[in-house]
Amino acid sequence: MENIDIGKKVEKYRKAKGWSSRELAKIAEITPSMLSQIERGLANPSIQTLKVLAKALDVPTFSFLLEESNTEELIVRHNERKQMVVENLSYELLSPDFTGTLATAIMNVPPNSSSSEKLLEHKGEEVAYVLQGKIKVYLNDQEYILDTGDSVKIPAYLKHKWENHFEEHASILFSVTPPAF
16 A cells, blocks of 8 residues: 555645635644644644544545545556457457446457357446447347447346347447446
């Protein structure tokens, strides 16, 4: 775990409110010198002081303890996508990874292929959008043809599968929460 600079976070939240150090110190009922030492990293606040500051700033107490995200790791370049091939289908992960509560990918379905032999279900809720081509989606015992630009929401545990019995390649953009493929 990297060093977390609580003082910088306090200062950031204070400035976002447009408050001076003295204003926050007064609202939080701590001395201006204590707040100054906290913001400059010269003093570590107690849990009680963090709770008081969080209440004054209207932020959750734990927000002072969260590590900062390395924003560079959030970017996925088009030529650096993680790819997964399952039989004749390929998936391109648009999310950086499967951590968190949401994953987004592109499923590429060549002509005369399907996502599975039988209908499958998973715990993830899914929204899919047809980027290219035409695809048949089975939702329980119903069949639907989706064209480019169409979309579908697939609730968790709904049995479904994709089939491309058309002559054109199909690409489906989908997001799943929680990530389950």
